[in-house]
Amino acid sequence: MANLTLVQAINLALIQEMERDDRVMIMGEDVGINGGVFRVTEGLHKRFGADRVVDTPLAESGIIGTAIGLAMAGLRPIAEIQFEGFLGPAYDQICTHAARMRTRTRGALTVPLVIRVPVGGGIHAPELHSDSPEAIYTHNPGLKVVMPSSPRDAKGLLLSAIRDPDPVIFFEPKRIYRAFREEVPEDEYTVPIGKARMVREGSELTMVSWGASVIQCMNAIEQSGRDIELIDLRTISPFDMETVSESVRRTGRAIVVHEAPLSCGLGSEIASRIMEECFLHLEAPVQRVTGFDTIMPYYKLELEYLPDAARIGQAIDEVVAY
Amino acid sequence: MPVEPVFETRIDRVSILDEHGRFDEELGAGLIPDEDVIAMYRHMVTCRHLDEIAFKLQRSGRMGTYPENRGQEATSLGAAYALRKEDWLVTCYRENAGLFWRGLPMEYVLLHWMGDERGNEIPQGLNVTPLAIPIGTQMLHATGLGWASKYRGEDGLACTFFGDGATSEGDFHEAMNFAANLDLPVIFFCQNNSWAISVPTRIQCSAPTIAQRGLAYGMDCIQVDGNDLFAVVKVVRDAAERARTNQRPTFIEAVTYRLGDHTTADDARRYRDEEELEMWKLRDPLIRLRGWLDARGLWDDSKQAALQEDAEAQIAAAVERANEVEDLPPTEFFANMYKTMPPNLQQQMRTMRTSSLGRFPETADQSATT
Ligand SMILES: Cc1ncc(C[n+]2csc(CCOP(=O)(O)OP(=O)(O)O)c2C)c(N)n1
Ligand SMILES: [Mg+2]
Numbered sequence: 001m002a003n004l005t006l007v008q009a010i011n012l013a014l015i016q017e018m019e020r021d022d023r024v025m026i027m028g029e030d031v032g033i034n035g036g037v038f039r040v041t042e043g044l045h046k047r048f049g050a051d052r053v054v055d056t057p058l059a060e061s062g063i064i065g066t067a068i069g070l071a072m073a074g075l076r077p078i079a080e081i082q083f084e085g086f087l088g089p090a091y092d093q094i095c096t097h098a099a100r101m102r103t104r105t106r107g108a109l110t111v112p113l114v115i116r117v118p119v120g121g122g123i124h125a126p127e128l129h130s131d132s133p134e135a136i137y138t139h140n141p142g143l144k145v146v147m148p149s150s151p152r153d154a155k156g157l158l159l160s161a162i163r164d165p166d167p168v169i170f171f172e173p174k175r176i177y178r179a180f181r182e183e184v185p186e187d188e189y190t191v192p193i194g195k196a197r198m199v200r201e202g203s204e205l206t207m208v209s210w211g212a213s214v215i216q217c218m219n220a221i222e223q224s225g226r227d228i229e230l231i232d233l234r235t236i237s238p239f240d241m242e243t244v245s246e247s248v249r250r251t252g253r254a255i256v257v258h259e260a261p262l263s264c265g266l267g268s269e270i271a272s273r274i275m276e277e278c279f280l281h282l283e284a285p286v287q288r289v290t291g292f293d294t295i296m297p298y299y300k301l302e303l304e305y306l307p308d309a310a311r312i313g314q315a316i317d318e319v320v321a322y
Numbered sequence: 323m324p325v326e327p328v329f330e331t332r333i334d335r336v337s338i339l340d341e342h343g344r345f346d347e348e349l350g351a352g353l354i355p356d357e358d359v360i361a362m363y364r365h366m367v368t369c370r371h372l373d374e375i376a377f378k379l380q381r382s383g384r385m386g387t388y389p390e391n392r393g394q395e396a397t398s399l400g401a402a403y404a405l406r407k408e409d410w411l412v413t414c415y416r417e418n419a420g421l422f423w424r425g426l427p428m429e430y431v432l433l434h435w436m437g438d439e440r441g442n443e444i445p446q447g448l449n450v451t452p453l454a455i456p457i458g459t460q461m462l463h464a465t466g467l468g469w470a471s472k473y474r475g476e477d478g479l480a481c482t483f484f485g486d487g488a489t490s491e492g493d494f495h496e497a498m499n500f501a502a503n504l505d506l507p508v509i510f511f512c513q514n515n516s517w518a519i520s521v522p523t524r525i526q527c528s529a530p531t532i533a534q535r536g537l538a539y540g541m542d543c544i545q546v547d548g549n550d551l552f553a554v555v556k557v558v559r560d561a562a563e564r565a566r567t568n569q570r571p572t573f574i575e576a577v578t579y580r581l582g583d584h585t586t587a588d589d590a591r592r593y594r595d596e597e598e599l600e601m602w603k604l605r606d607p608l609i610r611l612r613g614w615l616d617a618r619g620l621w622d623d624s625k626q627a628a629l630q631e632d633a634e635a636q637i638a639a640a641v642e643r644a645n646e647v648e649d650l651p652p653t654e655f656f657a658n659m660y661k662t663m664p665p666n667l668q669q670q671m672r673t674m675r676t677s678s679l680g681r682f683p684e685t686a687d688q689s690a691t692t
Contacts, residue, residue, distance in 0.1 A: 030521060033520055057525055058458070059458075061491075085455075085456065088456065089458075089492065089493070124387075126435070292655075292671075293659075293667060294659050294667070300650055301650055304653075304655070
């Protein structure tokens with residue numbers, strides 16, 4: 001066991017998997033000598049050499065498109081996109097090709113690719129460095145989407161993602177890259193994709209979240225003094241409806257919290273699924289606490305945009321009082 | 323002959339005032355009136371000071387990430403000087419000198435990096451686009467802006483700036499291809515500063531010059547010493563002439579160097595040779611221009627001291643204006659989403675401090691004003 005930050009846990013997972021499997025390689029902008037702009041790949045270039053940790057030209061479409069080729073050829077590329085705001089140029093390769101190759105070829109060609117992407121707001125970053133586009137990629141069939149909220153989960157989920165036979169977008173909430181440490185086992189372990197984590201149990205209502213918002217939810221729950229159940233989805237696509245549904249049937253109330261905009265955010269899908277599966281158990285409408293349907297503001301106002309304990313607390317009061 | 327050359331070419335490099343102070347009279351004489359050289363020198367020194375202050379603001383927590391322009395002042399300034407006011411400047415984020423010369427108030431750039439969108443609220447009539455954070459995307463807009471000028475039968479043009487790294491993005495190539503094949507008045511101005519964060523230019527381009535990328539699109543291309551203000555002015559003037567009279571684009575590779583870190587979030591010592599940096603410090607465009615002025619008796623230490631004082635006062639005033647903007651109302655980011663705010667956004671804005679149920683609109687409205 002070591003006491004690690006999220007960054008260190010991911011770094012450790014990368015090292016261990018690269019030691020274990022020489023098909024695994026890392027590619028992206030500044031991932032080599034510089035160790036990535038967040039230092040997630042620190043030391044890897046030195047350890048594994050320039051053939052396995054590759055500084056690419058500055059081209060996101062190029063990174064993902066070539067990674068698809070590498071993956072189809074049987075390698076296990078891990079491509080880094082420097083910030084979620086720069087997924088744009090790669091969107092076509094991700095959604096038009098990576099997501100569809102298995103279907104188009106009836107399984108003859110597959111894309112076992114991991115796309116690592118720092119995500120989300122709250123770090124005073126410039127424009128296009130603070131968005132939360134996870135729902136866009138969830139809406140595109142053929143991709144798996146993962147977002148850990150703790151160092152321990154990050155390591156286990158990343159190993160699962162690398163070993164997964166299909167493309168996985170691995171979102172890393174940059175707000176908690178170094179916000180806290182956690183005991184992370186040295187030994188190899190995996191956290192299954194598609195399985196939520198029960199962060200705390202409770203009976204009054206069910207709160208569903210992922211990524212850095214999980215921390216805001218914890219704060220809100222502590223401040224409310226109520227007996228609230230908190231579920232960290234960890235995997236957004238496909239998400240663990242079984243755990244959510246079991247919980248909401250018990251508590252009768254649900255709140256979904258995410259940083260991404262409200263409309264067609266994951267909260268919409270989760271609320272619909274709850275309505276379909278738990279309708280007769282509900283004591284209140286499902287509530288969403290999310291970003292707004294606006295462009296993510298520059299950092300002076302980012303805390304007004306991001307759900308915080310105060311806004312989540314209001315939702316708790318409303319849902320409980322309903 | 324079964325095999326014969328169908329196309330041969332070469333890439334020229336233009337240098338007028340070199341790093342040793344040698345001045346090419348043939349190309350340089352009368353190119354820029356002395357008083358303009360002095361004005362541009364003053365401007366470059368002031369921009370350099372802005373970098374220094376912005377760096378300090380960032381380090382003391384009063385500004386977010388900031389990209390120093392240090393060492394690259396001559397490029398965008400030379401271009402802005404050589405162009406007309408109606409020509410578009412479509413920039414990246416290392417073109418402070420050109421933008422300020424054009425008339426963008428300095429506090430705008432400060433505000434931008436202080437996390438305030440009002441820094442992008444370009445004053446009416448100033449034909450510049452906001453700083454481009456997504457690398458390599460803005461060149462297409464320049465192509466469209468140049469196209470619009472041609473469409474209207476005007477003789478304006480668009481000049482777009484980008485780094486060596488940006489030439490790897492697909493959009494860059496599409497912009498070049500459109501401009502060349504549709505005969506559009508666009509100047510592609512590449513600031514090759516040797517680095518894209520930690521990645522050396524060799525990873526973006528393995529040809530001997532970036533300039534020759536323009537050849538593949540059939541456009542005129544030229545390399546220029548980007549730390550030589552005179553040479554930059556000359557090549558941009560030539561390119562502008564080509565754009566105005568023949569509606570043809572030009573690709574300019576300005577060879578310059580990033581004397582600072584990539585941004586304040588970067589530490590170049592992790593990947594860059596100290597020796598390389600020291601060598602480029604000697605080619606600093608400010609030192610070179612000062613030498614030229616000194617040699618002609620146009621400048622001296624007392625003028626320099628007065629300029630330094632003046633620069634400090636100017637930047638201090640700009641910082642003060644940036645700091646003194648009114649606080650943004652917490653709902654400000656709803657304001658400019660559309661010309662008219664749709665009802666769903668009006669409702670979200672009203673209840674922004676609470677959740678979407680809207681069961682207690684009274685409390686919601688109250689807290690929204692706090
Ligand atoms: C589309 C996109 N990808 C990645 C980034 C992150 N990034 C910011 S600056 C930069 C390097 C840019 O290098 P270059 O084009 O040479 O410009 P320079 O910073 O050297 O002036 C990178 C990779 C970005 N801003 N946009
Ligand atoms: Mg560069």
